[in-house]
Amino acid sequence: MHEISLEYWSKFSLLEQLGNIGSEVGRSIKAYKNNDTKAFDAALYRALDLFDITAKCWVKSSPNRVKEILRAKEEFLRLFFDDNFKDAEKIEKYFMCFAYAARYEKEG
Numbered sequence: 001m002h003e004i005s006l007e008y009w010s011k012f013s014l015l016e017q018l019g020n021i022g023s024e025v026g027r028s029i030k031a032y033k034n035n036d037t038k039a040f041d042a043a044l045y046r047a048l049d050l051f052d053i054t055a056k057c058w059v060k061s062s063p064n065r066v067k068e069i070l071r072a073k074e075e076f077l078r079l080f081f082d083d084n085f086k087d088a089e090k091i092e093k094y095f096m097c098f099a100y101a102a103r104y105e106k107e108g
Contacts, residue, residue: 010057015102021050022095029088
């Protein structure tokens, strides 16, 4: 488990939070494809920690967002634990949209 400060993480916008989750999602997919167990485990656990702390950030102010965050986490886990790796590209694209939107948000 990675130590992430809720106070620090909550300063990021939802787009930035999901974009950062996407980075770990991408790392875990790449490691999985390369059969790099050590890198996969590290990226997987980091992604799960980020999903969880993001849900905590939004649980009081926007329960509907929390549902989407947890649904995305579920789909991410299905890639590796439900013989559904064929959807990896779709999951990566989903999170890349948030990374692009976060960058646009900062620049705009």
